[in-house]
Amino acid sequence: MRNVIAAFILLIAITGVSAWSSIHLCGELDTLGAMVAEIPADADSMKKDADGVRTSAERLMEKWDAMFPYLAYVTGYTALNRADDAVLEFCSAAENGSYPDAAVARLKLLDALTRMRELESVTPGSIF
């Protein structure tokens, strides 16, 4: 009987923690997505707001670095590596003033974050 009670409590706890983890992760990914969405989309606009793009890249890198250890625990490495590559690509391109590359990397990053969010949210699409 003790096993049954322990199993029940454990199951409730795991369900709770994983639901919280999923909601928290989706929230964090939304925040990151919003940060990336604020960055100008095309190379010309980036060039005009070079300082703003550089600042955004720095903030993005900081946020990503802070999130990375947690993400590594709870998400698949394939999706995580894709987003990590895109962040690095964007930040280095923004730092070097290579805005066409930065624009491409921004799109890749947005797509990677969207895909990660899709995989993490409990929807029929991600379950099946």
Place this chain on the structure above:
Amino acid sequence: MAVIVVRLVFVYLYLTIIVRFMGKRQIGEMQMSELVTAFMLSELAAMPVTDTQIPLLYCIIPVLVLACLEILVSFAFLRSGKLARLIAGVPVVVLRYGKIDRRALLSSRMTLAELMGELRQKGYPDPNDVAYAILEENGRLSVIAKKAAQPPDARTLARHPRETGICHTIIADGNWSAAGLSLSGHTAEDARHVLRQQGYHDAAEVFLMTVDDAGTWRIVPMNGE
């Protein structure tokens, strides 16, 4: 993470239904839910070991959830006969007093050749010797022979042998067995008394000491005599 848990619960239920649908013959020696758990555990445990692209938590959490599900399902089976019958099925009598129930065989998807083979393996080549052949929930066939085909026992020979139960191990390789003592209903003092009577001073001199339910003590000394 939540997706993994939801997927695991879904696959567990799905596999349970599929295995139930496949019938008893596919189960082997396990209960339905045990088989499903065994399927999934092996795969879940192997996944992150062989694929470094998968976080270890993807193994730890689902295995924990699976263990919890298995305990809860087993408990639900104990408490609800209806649920147990629904998921694990019921024993099916496939042969009664020499007459094979063709419908029962068909519903269990057991062929006549399989039935005959199982009967032969149990030592009954002639179905007429069998009173009951029952396909159990775990897929094994229980065979109960007719009285005339059973080997004679003490009852049929009208003998009244003494009930000796099992031999409880009291000392094994010079060490006292607390579990054996507790099961036998004797105390360590009883055992020491028997040892002294037989000329032993210490448990270290004894390789094996047993006592059966009728109170017969047996001692094998350490020197093997």
